[in-house]
Amino acid sequence: MPYKRNHKWYAQVRKEGQKCERVFLTKKEAVDWEVEMRKKPVSEWSGRTDTVCLNDWAQKYLDFSRPSFSHNTYVEKRSLFKRLFKILDPDMPVSKLKPALLMEYIVEQKEQRSGNASNRDRKNLVAAWNWGMKYMDPPLPGPNPCLVERMPEIRQPRYVPPDEDFWKVYALAEGQDKVMLLAFLHLAARRSEIFRLTWEDIDFANNRVRIWTRKRHGGTYEYDWLPMTKELRKSMRWWWENRPIKDKPHVFLCLDKTEFCRDYLGEPFRYRIHFMRRLCERAGVKVFGFHAIRHFSASLLFKLGYEVAVIQTILRHKSPNTTERYLRSIGLERVREALEDLKPSPARVIKLEERPKKARAAGKKKAV
Incomplete structure (x- = not known):
């Protein structure tokens, strides 16, 4: 029984x-x-043949995702399944998951959140199902039911602070904060990459900085060496000699002794949520965050005329296509250069020969 x-x-x-x-x-x-x-x-008989349910699929994929991706990516995938299981029964067999059910979920997310958010959920669902088809036992059935239509998106260029706004904010920063902002600018790095910097990553002898990232296929933790500019090297050297806590490996540490931050004193930063907002408000400029400085660095390189290959190296993208999409996302496109070449050529002036007076007089009589 x-x-x-x-x-x-x-x-x-x-x-x-x-x-x-x-x-x-x-x-x-x-x-x-x-x-x-x-x-x-x-x-x-074929032995044990379990009926896999949606919850089994979600749990196994999340168990794989936790060590494989960054914490933020894992939280994003976990939140997706929480939303999905408010609509679909987590005990439903995977064989009963049809594209129509997924389409209902995607449309609802578009209405409740945005087209971009619903498409991000779709991307994660497709990846999760593909993983289940490849690695689960028994494997998930194909074809992938998550490959439904994408939702229309309203894409706005990502905000890039004007030159004067960044330098106003930079002028107000002091000590460690000033060195950190310069590192963001000269390395075009992501927030987590700067916060993870250790003194072992700062190679003063060869004037270079090692940047670690998980923004690779499959979440692989990799590093790239970037040259350290003279200005950044000077600032880093100053901070190395004048940092108040010298027994910690990380370059940038929480030094705030207020009641809220006291428990984190001497620990590396993770978020610094209000830091940039406060600096921007003091400077009287539109608020921008750490990642906007990465946009700012890319825009400066683009405006200075550097090739996409150079910008790709500094942004540490594996593919030039990624760099092209990144530049488009901040409102910069190489096609603009081609359009600028479509200037009208100077108008050709045709000089009419003046007729003799006798010919002009004859022409007038004929007209009469």
Whole structure:
């Protein structure tokens, strides 16, 4: 007889010393399966064949994602499944998940959040199902039901602070904060990459900085060496000699002794949520964050005429296509250069020869 465990019904049949087992969502399905299996010879049994449900798929994919991706990426994927299971039954067999059900979810997310957010959920669902088709046992069935239509998006260029705004903010920073802002500018690095910097990553002898990142295919933790400019080297050297806490490996540490930050004193930064907002408000400029400085660095390089290959190296993109998309996202396109070449050529002036006076007079008489 079937037995229930964790909202599932386990059916099993024993015959000639062999055992066959399968999992169902209802008791009736389990009983009917047992009846059918008892009629079959043991040679036709295929052993244990679990019915995988959506929750099984989600849990196994998240177990894989936690060590494989950054913390923020893992949280994004986990939040996706929480939203999905508010609409779909997590105990539903994966075989019953159809594109129509996924389309309903994607449309609802577009209405409640945005087209960009719904497409991000779609991307994560497609990746999760592809992983299940490749690595789960038994594998998820194909074709991938998550490959539904994308939602229209309203894309605005990412904000790039004007030159004068960045330097106003930079002028107000002091000590460690000034060195940090310069590192963001000269390395065009992401927030987490700057916060993870250790003194072992600062190579003063060879004037270079090692930047670690997980923004690679599969979440691989890799590093790239970038040249350290003279100005950045001077600032880093000053901070190395004047830092108040010298027994910590990280370059930038929480030094705020206020009540809220006291517990984190001497620890590397993780967020610094209000730091840039306060500096921008003091400088009287539109608020921008750390990642906007990366945009600012890319825009400066672009305006100075550097090739995409150079900008790609500094941004540390694996593909030039990624750099092209990045430049488009901040409102910079190489096609503009081509359009600028479509200038009209100077108009050609045709000089008319002046006729003799006698010919002009004859022409007037003829007209009369």
